[in-house]
Amino acid sequence: MTETSDGEGKLLERFLTLELVRVTERAAVAAARLRGRGDEMAADQAAVDAMRSELNRLPIRGRVVIGEGERDAAPMLFIGEEVGAGSGPKLDLAVAALEGSTFCAKGIGGAISIVAAAAEGSLLYAPDVYMDKIAIGPGYPPGLVDLDRQPGVNIQALADAKGAPPSEVTVCILDRSRHAELIAKCRAAGAGVRLISDGDVAGIIFTAEPGETGVDMYLGRGGAPEGVLAAGALRCVGGQMQGRLILDTAEKVARAREMGVADPKKKYDIGELASGDVIVCATGVTDGALLDGVLFDKGLIETETLVYRSATGTVRRIRAAHRTPAKFD
Numbered sequence: 173m174t175e176t177s178d179g180e181g182k183l184l185e186r187f188l189t190l191e192l193v194r195v196t197e198r199a200a201v202a203a204a205r206l207r208g209r210g211d212e213m214a215a216d217q218a219a220v221d222a223m224r225s226e227l228n229r230l231p232i233r234g235r236v237v238i239g240e241g242e243r244d245a246a247p248m249l250f251i252g253e254e255v256g257a258g259s260g261p262k263l264d265l266a267v268a269a270l271e272g273s274t275f276c277a278k279g280i281g282g283a284i285s286i287v288a289a290a291a292e293g294s295l296l297y298a299p300d301v302y303m304d305k306i307a308i309g310p311g312y313p314p315g316l317v318d319l320d321r322q323p324g325v326n327i328q329a330l331a332d333a334k335g336a337p338p339s340e341v342t343v344c345i346l347d348r349s350r351h352a353e354l355i356a357k358c359r360a361a362g363a364g365v366r367l368i369s370d371g372d373v374a375g376i377i378f379t380a381e382p383g384e385t386g387v388d389m390y391l392g393r394g395g396a397p398e399g400v401l402a403a404g405a406l407r408c409v410g411g412q413m414q415g416r417l418i419l420d421t422a423e424k425v426a427r428a429r430e431m432g433v434a435d436p437k438k439k440y441d442i443g444e445l446a447s448g449d450v451i452v453c454a455t456g457v458t459d460g461a462l463l464d465g466v467l468f469d470k471g472l473i474e475t476e477t478l479v480y481r482s483a484t485g486t487v488r489r490i491r492a493a494h495r496t497p498a499k500f501d
Contacts, residue, residue, distance in 0.1 A: 183432035196455035199285035208279030219269035238266035249416035262292040272371035283457035286402035294448035302418040303396040309379040310410035319414040324361035338362035368440035376402035403445035408480035413442040449483040
């Protein structure tokens with residue numbers, strides 16, 4: 173991840189890990205100030221502004237390879253945007269300043285702020301399009317499930333690996349009309365379905381801890397940016413994931429080709445979505461299954477953050493009490 177000696181590199185990586193926590197904490201706090209206000213765009217913009225400001229303080233030469241839109245979608249953190257102080261290691265960044273903006277606007281659980289960082293060239297560089305996805309957690313044989321198999325086949329394979337009937341498999345799917353057939357097939361196979369209204373980064377990460385979340389598998393079509401972010405976190409814990417970009421127009425195919433995607437029908441595995449040493453930080457905005465949301469108290473702001481690192485397979489949970497909340501303004 174660095175261009176320094178081994179000792180200096182390890183020190184810098186530890187430093188950057190802590191600084192990336194600060195990035196998502198700041199974005200989460202900014203969004204949390206607008207919880208329950210009914211304005212998704214305002215909450216998202218507040219998180220973006222805070223995240224960009226904090227990223228630009230870091231001693232890195234960063235490029236957003238997975239962002240919240242492309243250049244014409246500015247002032248969001250767009251694909252290709254350069255961030256950082258302009259010195260230090262070259263990093264790929266995948267960002268979602270506010271994942272689950274609807275949750276935040278409605279004041280319901282599940283909104284998070286998340287960022288993934290890896291050495292230049294490590295994260296899939298692709299346009300902001302949809303992606304078909306399948307994911308399961310750690311502890312299963314490689315290739316147990318496959319994006320090109322029918323849902324029932326994947327559900328049965330996972331059930332067999334668990335030593336349980338399909339009725340004890342729960343599949344997480346975004347609640348969208350495009351998934352009506354997929355949902356029906358999963359239920360016909362005997363599995364339970366947990367529908368989520370938003371936030372498929374968290375939905376995929378749920379598979380990392382089925383004992384805690386009750387989710388064994390993620391299936392369906394969602395944003396490619398969210399897919400890369402989730403792949404980074406899932407890879408850190410030994411999970412499995414595949415994704416395929418939905419390049420269904422000539423314009424999307426051409427744009428993807430400009431970004432280095434030679435095969436528009438390629439099926440990416442988790443190591444192709446996020447390779448090398450990946451660090452992922454996610455901070456809760458509203459209370460959810462993964463994380464507690466930001467808590468405001470007199471003279472105090474409390475946050476909870478999950479930090480994943482693939483090189484060590486480490487997952488850290490950081491609860492922080494910020495006793496100088498003015499610094500978040």
